Amino acid sequence: MEIVMSVLVGFLFMAAVYLMLSKSLLRIIIGTAVLSHGAHLLLLTMGGFGGTKPPVVAYGVTEAEYADPLPQALILTAIVISFAVTSFFLVLAYRAYQELGTDNVNLMRGTEDYD
């Protein structure tokens, strides 16, 4: 299972890099969302898939069956943060499109002399 997940994480990272290298701002944002999800899955995978029982101390649950709760707690935090950042980025992209008249990042290059 860990191997399958690792391959999936690698695929997500690859897709994210491909999307982020494109010119359209919207594709870049989707790329960042995919990238953060890849990172979250990696975090879950690295915690190990040892346990089958829920991460609650209950009668009859041995240490071997007990799922590690920490990666899940960490992912929850990381997902909330990445949602917030992605939504902010989407709003910013819309505003930038209104102001700059383009969503092509190649046309957004500029020095301080150019406005």
Add this chain to the structure above:
Amino acid sequence: MINMPLFPILIPLIFAIILIFFPKNIRAQRLVTLAGLVFTVGAAIFLLVDVYTNGVQAVTLGSWPAPFGITLVSDLFSVLLVTTASVVTLFAVLYSFESIRTEREKFYYYPAVLFLLTGVNGAFTTGDIFNLFVFIEVLLMASYMLIVLGGEKAQLRESIKYILVNIISSALFVSAVAYLYSVTGTLSMADLAVKVPEIEAVGIMTVIAVLFLVVFGFKGAIFPLYFWLPGSYHAPPIPVLALFGALLTKVGVYSIIRTYTLFFTMNVDFTHELLAILSILTVVAGCIGALAYFDVKKIIVYNIIIAVGVILFGASQLNEAGVEGAVFYLVHDMVIKAALFFLVGIVAVLFGTSDLRKMGGLMKTRPALGWFYLIAAFALAGIPPLSGFPGKLLIVQGGFEGPHFWGSIFILVTSLLVLMSVIRIFLYAFWGEPVETIQVKPSVYRRLFVPAAGMVVLAIVLGVGAELFMPFVSGAGEVLLNPSIYIDAVLKE
């Protein structure tokens, strides 16, 4: 008071939340922000004295014992930075009263500043590596807001790049935390310091250490990863720029110093050698940038990069002089960068441009500004009685005592280039043929000048009173070099 380390984090947070309720009443916003920052500075100073007299203070949140719960740890290193950050923010807010426009003040500028301080203080204080990620996200969220606030074309353009770089580095941060957790099974820094030396697979720990260096290098702008900084820091208005320059990159630098002294010490030959080489390259790259531009903001922005290199070189030596120098220089740099940005901001306001070639002759009309700028420039370059000198001296000494004596030579040589880059501003803006300046009301000018002069005075005090200040710095260096002090304070029964 056992919960003292929480106060510099909670006070700005609570005041920021209060401020959200009445955004249009600027007078009240200003007063409440000032009150909040004064309380924060007071709490930070109280904490500084407390840590100095009673040793490292640790708070376990929810009373979960250390390796399981999140710990907030205040040692002398972190509390020095918390105090400096709070003081710098106080001055930046005083400076913003005149220089930030009312439209920005009405759109939650002050809450964003306070949230930024919450994140910065939290990142300095936390003793858990995932919690560090969370606090860094808090301060990044506030910085995203500050960088776009105003919605000018250049701001929108640059903030997209800034956010993109930070999202990628955050994703890498999560990945690095994942690897660290899978190898060690813990995320508490003190527990990591115990467990990392026991791990036999030194190779994989080295990979993780370098991955963390990449992540913090993005935040702290070290050599190949500083590319986003000059553009992004050019866009926002001066007080925001001063806050970013003084606080944001320093969080990355702090994280590198903390992780590379506390637990990534298993393969010093490779990791710290790499850090030393990268920091020298950072200094060189920063110097090239600082000399290349004719824009006052750009010159100071590149000086941020130089300072990052100098500090990290001191930390990479892992000897007493080098680490103490890094701590001292870090505090000095936060103060002096804010001072320089304030002064340069006044210059830019007076001429209506930040292009050096369109300036001249300010010494005749504003002599006080000129003298204060000259003092700040000398302090930045490390001319003896001022605040840059003791830190740089210790860092250079650390380099000569350590394995990288060539690095010290680079730092000494580039000090001259730093001096040249800032004196160039002095030559163009203050000497030469007078150019017509924009008429600024004396009261407005005074309110801009007083916080700037205050920061310069602070830099002078830090340099002249270095002897008073050294016990704190050497205490911080001691904690950094003997992780057992930190571990004992956190993992105590």
